[in-house]
Amino acid sequence: MTQSRPQFESPRCIPGERVSEPAVQMDLSLQVGKYDVQKAIGKGATGMVYLAKDTFTGGEVALKTIEPEVFRDPEFGTVYRSQFLNEASLAGKLRHPHIVAILDAVVQEDSGYIAMEFVKGGDLSRHVAAGKLLPVADVLQIAFKCCGALEYAAKEGIVHSDIKPANLMLAEGTEVKISDFGAAYLRKSQVVQTAAMGSPYYMSPEQIAGKELSFHSDMYSLGVSLYELLTGNKPFTGETIEMLVQKIQNQDP
Known part of the structure; x- marks a missing residue:
């Protein structure tokens, strides 16, 4: 199974996209679209995640936002935008008990949010x-459920491309949900760039080499994650990214 979905290079490519003015503001005193922001629950390198209430249904959602300057980053802005647009494009598409559901998305020229x-x-x-x-x-139990979710995604033509413990959400007990499918549709060159943007510890040898990815690539990354969950250590480490990449491509754990 290979990546077969189309690439989204601009906000206009998202089916059903809603554009409004002015740009989305994440001020906690404001309502964002149909969502009342309750509190901040997470912060990443590119934006914030808020707990919010859907004023139509009364249900709670996680509202993922991105900072405007991230899209303008001269080195990685294009990749960040592609990741955000890719994840937004999955709204309503992946329906599996062990995949975090994307409920709604709004993407504008230099800002946006995803309701999950x-x-x-x-x-x-x-x-x-x-x-x-x-x-x-x-x-x-977590491994079994993740395998089922990744198999389902692969049958839908989607390779996650960024499986790691931080993207495996634990709901209750061993009820796990895979999140952050933003890297799923990236071009080969952009997948390689993600290694420089973040951590390549969980990347498969073919992913580091910029080759076509498949379900097996996700299974490799899941295997690395499970190794770490069982031992408390990563199978490969290195003082530099170059040393780490060399080990992943040429050594056994």
Whole structure:
């Protein structure tokens, strides 16, 4: 299974996109679209995630935003925009009990937000350190559920491309949900750029080499994540990205 979905290079490419003026403001005193922002629940390198209330249904959502200057970044702005647009384009498309649902999205020239299913338990990056590891039986249950979700996505023509503990959300018990499909539609050159933007620890050898990705690439990244969840260590480390990449491509764990 290979990536077969179209690329989205501008906000106008999103079916059903809604554009409004002025640009979206994430002031907590304001209503954003149909959402009442309640509180900030996370902060990443490119924006914030807020807990918000859907004023139509009364339900809680996670509202993911991106800072305007991120899209304008001269080095990685194009990749960041593509990732955000890709994730927004999945609104209503992936329906699986172990995939975080994308409910709504608005993308503008230099800002936007994505409304997602709110998962209360946080992500699994909290459980990769000694003393915080989950029981082996729990990790096995999580592995089984993630495999099912990734198989479903692959049958829909989607390769996640960024599986790691931080993108595995734990709802309750061993109920896991995969989040952040923003890298799913990136071009090969952009996938390679993500290694410089973030961490390549979980990338498969073919992903680092810029080759075509498949379901097996996601399974490799899931395997690295499970290794870390079970041992508290990454299978490959290096003092520099170059050393790390060399180990991933040429050594066994």
